[in-house]
Amino acid sequence: MLFKIEKRPEASQLMVYATPIFALILTILTGSFLFHFLGVDPVEGLRNFFVKPIDNTYGATELFVKATPLILCAIGLSVGFRANVWNIGAEGQLTMGAIVGGGVFVYFHDVDSVFLLPIMIVMGAIGGALWAAIPAFLKTRFNANEILTSLMLVYVALLVLSLLVHGSWRDPDGFNFPESRIFSESATMPILIEGTRLHFGTILALLAVLGTWIMLSKTLIGFQIKVIGAAPKAGGYAGFSQKKIVWFSLLFGGAMAGIAGLSEVAGPVGQLLPSISPGYGFTAIIVAFLGRLHPVGIIFAGLLMALTYLGGETAQINLGLPVAVTGVFQGMVLFFLLACDVLVNFRIRFTLFGKAVS
């Protein structure tokens, strides 16, 4: 008995949706072994990781709090990924969005206006977009690889943030701690459910998903993005500009990440700190692929990845596991997803001595 992998005549739509589930199942299986070897009962481990964090209202809202920046970053990245623009610097664009948007409050902290927060959101988007404009310029002008440039700019952005909160933006009443003033109420995302941290940023994330979905499926620019990604020569033949798409997708991705950063500092974090994100911008890459670069898929994937953050914390508290377990789970999901994706274009057939078993 042998098995052979053969190409499908057409990509399987069923598998496009089934492989994320396969990946999840394989992650859970492998995770069970992992828990076993860490000396934890697998059932108990999985329960702490996947169920316990969200078995109450507060936990459920926390899931959305964590998913918000993931979904915002991932939706922005997904547009670029569809156009073969590999922006992996969402973390830096998120940070720059938080700096530029949060900077508005730092300079206008005594202003009490309903316009303050909207201006901060817009400036957050602009900050992220400007940061992403650097790789866009380098790619279109010098053909520099955006994977490298966008990634390296992450560390620059983190250092800029660190410089500011250690320096000129430090809270004058903050006992020299490296942090900005705590954002005033008019500079903070409104809370949606009293007693939780669920905030207006989640609504922004859902609006971004809806808007992106409409853009990709119903507009010319969305069509251009898909064509340039799938067949660049056909795009050139149709008269679509590759440079324009590089610019658009990087600016769009940067703006979304910038809004994510602003909604973190004007939301759960509440001020500018040297570290404002546990790697949301990087995890968003997994979210985008796990969600099949599809807006609706990205919501579900964002929630699942948010759960790994919560699960990692719960496992740390209840079972004494290291926090790295979060990263391990996130990595396994992406690993198994990429492996299972072979099934989209190929199928496995079992054969008996060269003759097909029908």
Added chain:
Amino acid sequence: MSDTGSSTSAQQPRLELKGITKSYPGVLANDHIDLKILPGEIHALLGENGAGKSTLVKIIYGALKADSGTISWNGERIDISNPHAARKLGIGMIFQHFSLFEAMTVAENIALSMPGRQNMAKLSKRIVEISENYGLPLQPDRQVHTLSVGEKQRIEIVRCLLQSPKLLIMDEPTSVLTPQEAEKMFLTLRRLSEEGVSILYISHKLDEIKALCHKATIMRAGKYISECDPTIETAKSLAEMMIGTDLRAPKHNDTGERGSVRLKVHNLSLDSNDQFGVDLNLINFEVRSGEILGIAGVAGNGQVELLEVLSGEALSKKPEEILFENKPIGNLGPSLRRKQGIAFVPEDRLGHGSVPEMSLVDNAFLSAYDQKQLINNGFIDRKKTKQFAKEIVENFDVRTAGVSHAANSLSGGNLQKFIVGREMLQDPQLIIIAHPTWGVDAGAAAAIHQAIIDLAAKGAAILVVSQDLDELFAISNRMAVIAEGRLSVGRNVQELSIEEIGLLMGGTTGSASQKEFESVV
């Protein structure tokens, strides 16, 4: 083994296939195929695209495994498990789709298919020897990705000849050669045949098969149809056996009347971006309303560059070098040129003329959204686009399970009909078509030719760039030849012979290359 044409039946066949069957998901590509090739025989394998010829030869070459059936080599039953085993037996194969590593040089690619380690300097010398001997010029140290389709095929041919095969399988080898080059290759093949090498020769070109082959096996839709002697059949009877219906030549009502000049190219020169590309050198021609101008030439002589600068994917140095209805357009991109009423059918159907994994609806939208007004208030009008896709499918007889299927699920011929239809239904004033029927079956080719002629009759100006001379002679009013980036003066087809065109294709406009040509002859 001197008289190979009428070998006696007692002779031991070099290769014999019995009941070869192979199925792909959803398709029976080979249904109990029998085939017998004698030593020194040139055996034609004839069939439309999708008839299962490529599958059959891949089985012979060990690249695929048959589901059932037997293969005998010199009377001995064997199992060809992989191409390496096939080469060891002495089977050489020239594939229709090249299996070359784009990032490596010609010599490296050839070395990869040879057993053991190679001395690259010696190998390069042998490559040059063989390629000159057979009139297939090749530079061993050039990178494959910089070569044209025609040049890539030369690598495949030389690669096989280097290994002195006993059975040579050739899948449409002459499609990229000039008639003289093809004729020279036939001499080579006949010589090989006299030396006892068997040749399995796959071609659409019926005249070629008649002139060259001793036997022909005809396949249709995966089934064995018959074996015949092509020298006593006519091209028409062969074609009818192949496609199973009566063949119609395109109807051509050439009144000789021409309208105004639609496209005028004046002293167009352009340096290629690619270091191994061909620079365009002072190209001049014009196409009038109602006229079909054919541009012939061997691949890699500037066709790619010319088509790019005409479509707007590359811009000319001066806008006035390309005039459309007396307006300079050389500085406009593809979309703006389309707006003026110019349509294009590029050479590569998959990935250039269409997006392979997108549906026919999306592919209909690709180039027609502006002319057909498929965008409504900033949103794509799905209903109208679908309607347009259906209109293409119906008017151009595109065989597909539905317009929501991906472009790459269609056969080559049907996709080509779809792309031609998409461009023609935009009512172009000028249409530029590259290789309209490359790798397309006879039925689809006839339909495309008729559509081109009908469009010209309605007053459109048409420019066809092709390597297929029969095609150009059948449909063009005037013809010019591109060689080494220069274009010959366009002449009426009635005044031209295949031989003249062939000489022009050899580059006789430049005196140096003419000498070279004559010295080789």
